[in-house]
Each structure stands twice: as structure tokens, then as C-alpha cells.
Amino acid sequence: MNGQHYGPVGDAGTVTSNLALSVDNLATTYQVADLQSDSDLAKLVRVAEVATTE
Numbered sequence: 001m002n003g004q005h006y007g008p009v010g011d012a013g014t015v016t017s018n019l020a021l022s023v024d025n026l027a028t029t030y031q032v033a034d035l036q037s038d039s040d041l042a043k044l045v046r047v048a049e050v051a052t053t054e
Contacts, residue, residue, distance in 0.1 A: 005045055006030040 001023055007030055010016045020026075035042040 001026060005033040005035065005041075007033045007041075 006026055009019065009030065033041055035045060
């Protein structure tokens with residue numbers, strides 16, 4: 001959101017449901033993801049960013 005990546009939403013391998021996807025809810029419920037300490041998430045973000053620019 002607004003150039004920032006938020007999460008995680010839940011533990012690895014779990015499904016999260018009934019999550020309100022409004023900007024206000026996500027910004028107040030979750031913190032900005034630390035891509036420096038989570039290399040798997042950083043890779044996923046890079047792939048997603050490349051896919052959206054193609």
C-alpha cells in the first residue's frame with residue numbers, strides 16, 4: 001500500500017480469511033514488512049514487481 005509492503009498476515013502455511021482489505025484496516029492492523037530480514041518475502045516482492053511492469 002502506498003509503496004510499502006505489509007505483513008505477514010499469519011504463520012507460514014496457514015490460510016487467513018475474513019480479512020478486511022481496506023487501507024485503513026491493513027495499516028492499523030499490520031506493520032510494514034521488513035524485507036531486509038526476510039529474504040523469501042523480498043524475493044516474492046521482486047517477482048511481483050517485475051510481473052506488474054511487464
